[in-house]
Amino acid sequence: MKLSEATTGTQCRIVDTTATGRARARLDSLGLVAGENIHVLSSSFAGQIIQIKGSRLAICKAVADTLEIA
């Protein structure tokens, strides 16, 4: 499923991303790559706050939509 569908407290793993080009490069440099574990700290209409590699990222729905998780 998509990361944007994950609820608060979900622990999951990134399996794929549909982002391309610059958007993909940004995900890469922030550690949002396949195989990484994610902890969804908060999920609301504002977007999501996730914990990855010991850092917290706030991402909007458009970004979360491009990340496939399992």
Next chain:
Amino acid sequence: MKRYALIGNPNAGKTTLFNELTGTSQHVGNWPGVTVEKKTGHLLKKFGESAEIVDLPGIYSLNAHSLEERISRDFILQEKPDVVIDIVEATNIERNLYLTCQIAELGVPMVVALNMMDEAQKEGDVIDCAVLSKELGVPVVPITAVKGEGVIELMETVGAQALVDAVSREASQPFHDGEDEHGHGFHDTEDPAEHRADHHTDDKGRTNALISEFKYHNHYHGPMVYQPSADAPLTDEQEHENAQRRYDFISGVVGKSVSKGKAAGEFNSSDKADKVLTHKIWGIPLFLLIMFAMFHCTFSENFLFLGLDIPSPGVWLQGLAESFIEWFGGLLEPLFVEGSWAQGLVIDGIIGGVGSVLSFLPQILVLFFFLTLLEDMGYMARAAFIMDRLLRKFGLSGKSFVPMLMGFGCSVPALMACRTMENEEDRKMTLFLTPFMSCGARAPIFLVFAGAFFAAHADFIVFCLYLFGILVAILTGLLLKKLVFKGEVTPLIIELPRYRAPRAKSVGLSLWKTMKDYVTRAGTIIFLMSIVIWFFSTFNGHMEMVDIDESMLAAAGNFIAPIFSPLGFGFWTAGVALITGFAAKEAVIGTMGVLAKVGEEEALEGGALDATVLGAMGFTPLSSFAFMVFSLLYVPCFAALATLKREYNSWKWALIQAAYSIVVAWVCAFLVFQVGSLLGLA
């Protein structure tokens, strides 16, 4: 002289270390040809021999997708700093090492400064720097930049590294007996490209050392990756493969050298604070409350609503500054012949003009103090996230928020801050809207007028004006989105740094910078303007000293005054003040001070620009409100306009912005005055 470059992720503590290393010897300029800020400074003596420190922009990677990334990459490859100091956040080591790998791949002499060791220890993380260093193949020095711990050791390592490199570069021994022998210079006769091809390139053309650039390479043990060349940028697939290979390498390195104190997913105190501060319901009201508290502490005459006539710290400090300037003026007064032109120039012109502007310095510092505090504590990134959803509705992204918030301080740095936005359309939009955020220089206008006519509710009126500026920006944003910038808004990804206690040193330095800028402007632009205004207000066309209402300035003011008649302030003093406000918004009040001869008034009554003085000019409460609205919105000052031009890289958009804001200002002030009159408020 040696030159060291500082590089690292945003929030890794790069600025803190830079401040620690250079103290106040900082020089802020621009990178050549572009408008990204370049900070340089001199290494303090206690840290070693004389060296220049160059602070590179905070970045997450060297992929060259953004301007900052390109600048950093080009600087390292072309300017060849003696050593690159890479700041890595210990509590966020895996992600930070990604950039480390990319720097090391360039083959540069480098040292990793593992920062925030104290926080890592608090979390229970144990990091074995010796193992980390060995696995990476790059020297690692643990530091806690905030406390200055480990910085001397860091600079010793950096100095030694620079020395080693110099020696090994000069050494012309044949080298490379075995694979483990990295970190060497080149034999003059050996072609670096050939050396790379022979020893550091795999069958797919991937490399782990761009040695040709430096005629040197470090001991880096990282994976072989594709490197872009001028004529062949990397494909998506290559870049992605690089990323995967680097992260695999990093996982291995971190696995051997770090033991985490907390299991993944366990909450730390920062996460707990975020539960409240970024709450889906409470986040926005809390944010507004914080903003209001900030303005209340800066502008309120009735601190904490106690009704005890206790002023807020901002108002109180401003009072002190005013008394000081008055005392200073009084001290100079006897030195001049009563009624002479010299007395007019110094007392009325310079002390009156520059003094009125300087007296607001304390309040601007208080406002900046709070903004810096919030930034330093890590709240600003949350604010961007909280506001993202809302701003998205108006065609902006949460990233527009920080520049716009900075706009409350000063439009010039705020416009410059827009450079961090990756999307060109978002950036142009934000540039257009930022001047509507009421800058610190406009505050004196509100303070004087609201203080004179609405003393009991001054803080509320000022707050409303700030909100009104935001409203105009929002409506303008919607308009632009409909007509001009129709593209999609860039999706937001923003790192939320850990909440931290604010640091006296960084807040202090930032305030010092603000103060220096403000005082410099008061001493230059405002000083000159004060003299010019005094000249035009004292002489008529025949170079005769006349009363102000027969002066050249009055003529100019009279000429444009009719434009302002429907707004309720169609008299020459207002016209003149607004003309001078284009040079710098502070000058509006400075000019009023000169025009009202407040210097003398003060001596007589002990009051500054109050309701009586302004009333004598022709202001009523309603027209003063219209005047405040007009001042809030009409053209950015000359400095801001010049910055707009530079950031847009064309006069077209800067001039459109200026013309648009004059029209909007006129219409809004017109509505305020006319509707107010109809309601019988005049």
